[in-house]
Amino acid sequence: MRDSLTSSPDHQLAKAVKDSKAPAISRAAAVLRLLGKSEAPLGLQAIARELGLVPSTCLYVLRALVAEELVSFDPDTKRYALEAGVLTLARQWLRRNEFADLAQPVLDRLAQTFGVTMLGVQIFGLDRIVTVAVSQSAGFQLSVQVGSRFPALISATGRCIAAFGDYPDSQLEARFRPLRWEDPPSFAEWQQQVAETRRQGFGIDEGNYISGVTVLAAPVWKQRGRPSHALVAIGLGSALKRNGMPELQDALLASAQTLTIQLGGKMPRP
Amino acid sequence: MRDSLTSSPDHQLAKAVKDSKAPAISRAAAVLRLLGKSEAPLGLQAIARELGLVPSTCLYVLRALVAEELVSFDPDTKRYALEAGVLTLARQWLRRNEFADLAQPVLDRLAQTFGVTMLGVQIFGLDRIVTVAVSQSAGFQLSVQVGSRFPALISATGRCIAAFGDYPDSQLEARFRPLRWEDPPSFAEWQQQVAETRRQGFGIDEGNYISGVTVLAAPVWKQRGRPSHALVAIGLGSALKRNGMPELQDALLASAQTLTIQLGGKMPRP
DNA sequence: GAATGCTATTCAATATACAGAATGAGAGAC
DNA sequence: GTCTCTCATTCTGTATATTGAATAGCATTC
Structure with a gap:
């Protein structure tokens, strides 16, 4: 996990996306980790730029994550952040x-x-x-x-x-x-x-x-x-x-x- | 969240997959939730059957999740379970x-x-x-x-x-x-x-x-x-x-x- | 030991998720 | 007020993720 100073398109992600037969999942995980690392909610562009994703693709990823309640979306500010759904998963992991x-x-x-x-x-x-x-x-x-x-x-x-x-x-x-x-x-x-x-x-x-x-x-x-x-x-x-x-x-x-x-x-x- | 008695292909998932532009993410989330709910690690077939997924597709989803360290894979038993990665996300959510x-x-x-x-x-x-x-x-x-x-x-x-x-x-x-x-x-x-x-x-x-x-x-x-x-x-x-x-x-x-x-x-x- | 279930996995054809350009929609400058 | 810049979002053709069948492995049964 290298610290990304300012804006460095994620190289590891690019490889993971290419090799995988389900690249959307790698992208989704990268988005979740980025949102987790970020101190404040992020806009679409910021996320896409940081991860080296095409904005439209990034938008679809985010929408899917919002639908799954893993990411929250504020319609006013158009910012995305982690949602409590990740907590539920963690609890289930801890339970067993x-x-x-x-x-x-x-x-x-x-x-x-x-x-x-x-x-x-x-x-x-x-x-x-x-x-x-x-x-x-x-x-x-x-x-x-x-x-x-x-x-x-x-x-x-x-x-x-x-x-x-x-x-x-x-x-x-x-x-x-x-x-x-x-x-x-x-x-x-x-x-x-x-x-x-x-x-x-x-x-x-x-x-x-x-x-x-x-x-x-x-x-x-x-x-x-x-x-x-x-x-x-x-x-x-x-x-x-x-x-x-x-x-x-x-x-x-x-x-x-x-x-x-x-x-x-x-x-x-x- | 309906309780699925025994083996009922997930209907909500089918809809989510269809509507989304990133269906792999819906599938991934469904897999994570299923693994969370399950008392014991599950094999590929069991997961695919329960969620109504094609086994090969399900395999790719699982491989991507394993690569992202959200799911663990035991090569001996070929069973999948939630991995500690979900904890890390939850911690980040709690922090902010x-x-x-x-x-x-x-x-x-x-x-x-x-x-x-x-x-x-x-x-x-x-x-x-x-x-x-x-x-x-x-x-x-x-x-x-x-x-x-x-x-x-x-x-x-x-x-x-x-x-x-x-x-x-x-x-x-x-x-x-x-x-x-x-x-x-x-x-x-x-x-x-x-x-x-x-x-x-x-x-x-x-x-x-x-x-x-x-x-x-x-x-x-x-x-x-x-x-x-x-x-x-x-x-x-x-x-x-x-x-x-x-x-x-x-x-x-x-x-x-x-x-x-x-x-x-x-x-x-x- | 062959046969029969069950698994997980690979493979090739095609439906579709994705990249990139085009369009809206605001916010701020002047 | 208009212009401009940036952001989110829609649109469209094409590379490719997904599918379902075919293969391979591995027990268990006869």
């Missing part, structure tokens, strides 16, 4: 997502016990991870955080993905290079940390991703092979050291193993 | 939904003060309402409830929509008839309650929708005209009577009026 269900009480318990923010994330290969469950020790604006996306190899979860995913180094490096850290490790340093992660069973990011913030991640398997999810603990570095890192590490690892078993998965080495 | 943002603290306060479950809902004409924010006095599985849909005229919110929407009686009755209540009022009784709602400024449902459960709803306006949202309080009838119904009514009405002003709307009678 086993991992989110099973992880939630675990996250709540760990967040409360150790005073950290806990995430349950789903892994999408080497591409990215998505937050699917959240528990915060203080305050509770749950739903706004669920659904966040991050590059796969960033922070502690990234070290887990690299450690247990069995990817060739060349692929890892290609994905590693463009990452943005506040305090970036070198690829060599990072590979050592990945090796350490493989040994310990969980990953640590000590202020690399965000200065002063320590992140722990333990992988969860749904099938044998590559991990499908992870449990993540996020805390201020100082707070974590005081509050017993070792205990949190043990608890995190144990919870991840329990979840793996509940999901019918298999840890890599018995 | 003014009503949900403004309503959340209000709902939290009312839920805690009166020991009731509070909802913020968005109104879609005479068709339906969608829950966009939730606060429960005990326990907190927020996200799973957000996104729920109900028929527009059901329960207390329905009386508000009828009272302040200025719809012709014939339309109201057509929408009223098919509603399912546990203890259904007659249309005449209901119209009296609607009149009462117009007088009081908020709607009450005392055990009609669900026996033993009292629901209060106060409308919120985003523009002049028809109400766009509502605040809803749900409690056991007995608990509500003890805990000071009048106070809750006043607080609900006051909060709805405050929200209306914050959203830049206008109450009907100055």
